[in-house]
Structure formats: structure tokens, C-alpha cells
């Protein structure tokens with residue numbers, strides 16, 4: 191099981207992920223897709239990346255606004271896996287023209 195990161199390490203990793211913010215034991219980002227179908231395409235691609243990583247975000251879908259939340263439930267907090275997947279989500283969102 192991955193080790194949880196301390197506050198300083200979390201702040202350090204967040205510096206490279208400006209769209210993400212910390213809320214307790216999770217990090218969150220809102221993604222505004224150009225359209226609802228494009229938002230679903232983002233979710234589909236994130237789902238495949240999450241399966242590959244065996245690490246899964248919570249996802250809230252409201253029309254074309256998606257909210258991704260990451261936490262390592264098995265470790266009881268934030269680990270490197272959350273920040274690695276956050277970077278992947280950023281790349282997917284950017285490829286789909288999301289804000």
C-alpha cells in the first residue's frame with residue numbers, strides 16, 4: 191500500500207497542478223468541456239486511464255461540467271497515485287478542449 195503524503199509534500203505536488211485544490215483527504219478539479227458529449231468522452235478516457243492505473247477518481251457530471259476528486263481510500267489519504275492520475279486527467283481534459 192502506498193504511503194500517504196504529509197502536508198508539505200501535498201503542497202509541493204499541488205504546485206505542478208494549478209487546476210487542483212485540496213479538500214481534506216482529497217484533491218479536486220472542475221473541468222468544463224465544450225459540450226456534454228465531449229464531457230462524456232473525457233470521462234470515458236479518464237475511466238480507461240483509471241483502469242490502467244488501478245486507481246479511480248470520484249466523478250460528478252453536471253451537463254458539461256465534470257468534477258474529479260482523488261484520494262487513496264486504501265491508504266486513508268493522499269498518495270503519489272492521486273497526483274499522478276491528476277496529471278493524466280489534466281492532459282486528457284486539455285486534449286478535449288476543456289477549460
Ligand SMILES: C[C@H](O)[C@H](O)[C@H]1CNC2=NC(N)=NC(=O)C2=N1
Nearest residue numbers: 244245246247261262263264265
Ligand atoms: C484492489 C484495488 O487495487 C483497490 O481496490 C484500488 C482500486 N482503486 C482505487 N482507487 C482509489 N481512488 N483508491 C483506492 O484505494 C483504490 N483501490
